[in-house]
Amino acid sequence: MDKKILDLLYSSFDNTLTPREKEMLDSALEQSEELRREREKIAATRQIIAENSGETFKPFFAERVMRRLESLREKTDPALDLFESLVYMFRRVAFVGAVAAVILFSVQLLDTDHETNEINETVSEMTLDEVLNSAFSPSLEDIL
Amino acid sequence: MRISKTDLQLIDRARQGDPDSFKEIVRRYEQRVAATVISMLGHCPEADDVGQETFIRFYKALRDFRGDSSVATYITRIAINLSLNELKRRKRRMLFFPQSTDSVKNIVDETEPEDVALKKIVNNAIQQLEPMFRTVLVLRLVDGYSTKETADILNIPEGTVLSRLARAQKKLKTILSPYVGEKING
Numbered sequence: 001m002d003k004k005i006l007d008l009l010y011s012s013f014d015n016t017l018t019p020r021e022k023e024m025l026d027s028a029l030e031q032s033e034e035l036r037r038e039r040e041k042i043a044a045t046r047q048i049i050a051e052n053s054g055e056t057f058k059p060f061f062a063e064r065v066m067r068r069l070e071s072l073r074e075k076t077d078p079a080l081d082l083f084e085s086l087v088y089m090f091r092r093v094a095f096v097g098a099v100a101a102v103i104l105f106s107v108q109l110l111d112t113d114h115e116t117n118e119i120n121e122t123v124s125e126m127t128l129d130e131v132l133n134s135a136f137s138p139s140l141e142d143i144l
Numbered sequence: 145m146r147i148s149k150t151d152l153q154l155i156d157r158a159r160q161g162d163p164d165s166f167k168e169i170v171r172r173y174e175q176r177v178a179a180t181v182i183s184m185l186g187h188c189p190e191a192d193d194v195g196q197e198t199f200i201r202f203y204k205a206l207r208d209f210r211g212d213s214s215v216a217t218y219i220t221r222i223a224i225n226l227s228l229n230e231l232k233r234r235k236r237r238m239l240f241f242p243q244s245t246d247s248v249k250n251i252v253d254e255t256e257p258e259d260v261a262l263k264k265i266v267n268n269a270i271q272q273l274e275p276m277f278r279t280v281l282v283l284r285l286v287d288g289y290s291t292k293e294t295a296d297i298l299n300i301p302e303g304t305v306l307s308r309l310a311r312a313q314k315k316l317k318t319i320l321s322p323y324v325g326e327k328i329n330g
């Protein structure tokens with residue numbers, strides 16, 4: 001079956017066809033027995049779904065909702081509100097503090113890396129003689 | 145003679161703290177929410193919880209409700225979003241505790257009346273769709289929203305609604321083929 005015609009057939013149930021598309025579909029329906037059967041099947045499927053989907057909750061649903069609302073209202077007494085606000089504030093302060101600590105730690109880490117690189121560069125610039133002299137030639141102050 | 149109040153009148157009174165007015169809203173839309181939520185989640189204890197939570201969220205949003213969309217559309221949007229959240233939670237749970245899905249034979253009790261059994265079969269068939277196809281099908285065919293309303297509720301283009309709807313119907317046509325045949329042949 002032509003895919004475009006089949007798409008038009010499905011769309012036709014939702015009234016979204018232009019006059020040109022409707023003409024195309026009508027002509028195809030006239031010529032094809034298979035397409036006409038398909039249309040019947042789609043219509044029947046939609047009808048079965050629409051007719052068999054009416055569901056209900058268990059009895060006393062509205063009462064259950066109202067009970068939950070009542071318990072929510074009880075929860076929002078002023079003392080509890082103050083406690084919840086304090087908890088909320090604490091969470092925010094704790095979060096900001098944690099972020100600041102991470103940033104400070106990262107900056108500190110970067111600084112340490114930088115200093116280590118500087119020492120490495122100084123050491124690599126010394127000649128072998130300078131290193132040996134500084135290690136094996138104690139100064140007069142050291143001996144005294 | 146008792147004159148029934150409009151939704152907006154009830155909402156006004158509920159905002160002022162009248163619980164009976166809100167209870168009346170719950171009664172008016174209970175069935176619509178049940179159809180949406182049970183079609184999305186199937187018959188399970190979570191469906192009742194999601195239904196209740198839908199109205200709790202609506203109650204909390206009463207002050208923000210300006211009446212731009214109808215109460216039905218507003219509540220349905222909440223119900224759909226909460227159902228999708230529940231499906232995501234269910235998917236996460238399934239990763240750790242896989243369960244087998246029931247086949248048609250298992251869900252239908254032979255002693256049940258035919259209409260009850262068919263309802264179960266249709267619900268089970270809808271549960272086999274991916275959530276994004278299921279959502280469109282439920283809004284369009286179960287709740288009876290137009291293509292444009294469905295697109296507005298889900299915030300997707302109308303073309304996407306149509307293509308998802310077509311795919312959902314193709315799959316359901318196959319699953320429900322024995323019953324579709326019966327319907328056609330009378």
